Amino acid sequence: MTDELEKNPAEPIRVGVLGARGRMGMEVCKAVDAAADLDLVAMVDQGDPLSTVADAGAEVVVDFTTPDVVMDNLDWCVNQGVNAVVGTTGFTGDRLERVRGWLAGKPGVGVVIAPNFGIGAVLMMQFAAKAARHFESVEIIEQHHPRKLDAPSGTATHTARLIAQARAEAGLGPAPDATKDEVPGARGAEIDGIRVHAVRAAGLVAHQEVLFGTTGETLTIRHDSLDRASFMPGVLLAVRAVRNRPGLTVGLDPLLD
Ligand SMILES: NC(=O)c1ccc[n+]([C@@H]2O[C@H](COP(=O)([O-])OP(=O)(O)OC[C@H]3O[C@@H](n4cnc5c(N)ncnc54)[C@H](O)[C@@H]3O)[C@@H](O)[C@H]2O)c1
Numbered sequence: 001m002t003d004e005l006e007k008n009p010a011e012p013i014r015v016g017v018l019g020a021r022g023r024m025g026m027e028v029c030k031a032v033d034a035a036a037d038l039d040l041v042a043m044v045d046q047g048d049p050l051s052t053v054a055d056a057g058a059e060v061v062v063d064f065t066t067p068d069v070v071m072d073n074l075d076w077c078v079n080q081g082v083n084a085v086v087g088t089t090g091f092t093g094d095r096l097e098r099v100r101g102w103l104a105g106k107p108g109v110g111v112v113i114a115p116n117f118g119i120g121a122v123l124m125m126q127f128a129a130k131a132a133r134h135f136e137s138v139e140i141i142e143q144h145h146p147r148k149l150d151a152p153s154g155t156a157t158h159t160a161r162l163i164a165q166a167r168a169e170a171g172l173g174p175a176p177d178a179t180k181d182e183v184p185g186a187r188g189a190e191i192d193g194i195r196v197h198a199v200r201a202a203g204l205v206a207h208q209e210v211l212f213g214t215t216g217e218t219l220t221i222r223h224d225s226l227d228r229a230s231f232m233p234g235v236l237l238a239v240r241a242v243r244n245r246p247g248l249t250v251g252l253d254p255l256l257d
């Protein structure tokens with residue numbers, strides 16, 4: 001699917017969407033449809049055969065499905081030589097390693113997996129990683145709409161990992177905390193030693209605060225996605241880039257640079 005002819009920039013990129021009837025999938029279909037350099041050739045949701053994507057000659061698949069089906073979708077895409085842009089959450093280190101393994105057998109195929117395609121959210125994570133070494137305390141509070149299936153969010157998990165890595169590099173130990181968890185969960189979940197709290201409320205879309213503290217001062221870094229349209233510039237950026245990025249790209253940062 002990724003031969004030189006199809007990479008010709010004069011030809012619109014043929015795009016298939018998995019999870020096309022979902023909240024994000026519908027927004028992606030709209031955005032792809034509106035882009036002059038992209039052709040929406042397949043819309044697949046639960047119950048539709050994945051062969052629809054191959055039959056339509058899609059060069060790039062965008063997946064916004066669910067954490068329990070995304071690995072099978074991705075396995076199929078890589079096998080078929082179809083590049084993939086994945087926004088679906090649930091990518092543990094182990095899952096990423098499996099994807100790398102599949103891609104090793106399919107040189108030329110590109111996969112971009114990003115926990116958050118919002119440009120502001122990517123910057124929020126970068127700022128948090130930069131601030132991390134300067135503060136002894138840090139907690140992450142993510143807030144989402146109540147129909148979200150997973151917690152904590154992929155964004156919060158990714159942010160926690162970045163912060164933990166920066167703290168380790170700076171030689172910081174665990175954040176000070178004398179509190180006893182009287183009720184399990186009262187102090188949130190722990191990802192790589194970083195506390196993460198997940199809030200679900202009607203009216204919210206996708207929001208995150210990273211709260212840092214040290215003697216006499218706090219720093220709060222906050223990002224709000226108020227509309228799913230906020231993710232589209234990042235998704236389209238990845239769709240346009242993925243054919244020229246064989247292998248696995250995690251996060252949007254390398255594409256923004
Ligand atoms: N990376 C980002 O920027 C970003 C942004 C928003 C949401 N997300 C993530 O994207 C995912 C989807 O979010 P959503 O709010 O659109 O959820 P949603 O429930 O509205 O949509 C998921 C869709 O996938 C469909 N689906 C289920 N199994 C399928 C299968 N086997 N094949 C094809 N389609 C299938 C469902 O029927 C549904 O229409 C979640 O994991 C969410 O966390 C990521």
Ligand SMILES: O=C(O)C1=N[C@H](C(=O)O)CCC1
Nearest residue numbers: 089115116148153154155206
């Ligand atoms: O609405 C969702 O679901 C979102 N999921 C991603 C996550 O889990 O981080 C990104 C933000 C929106």
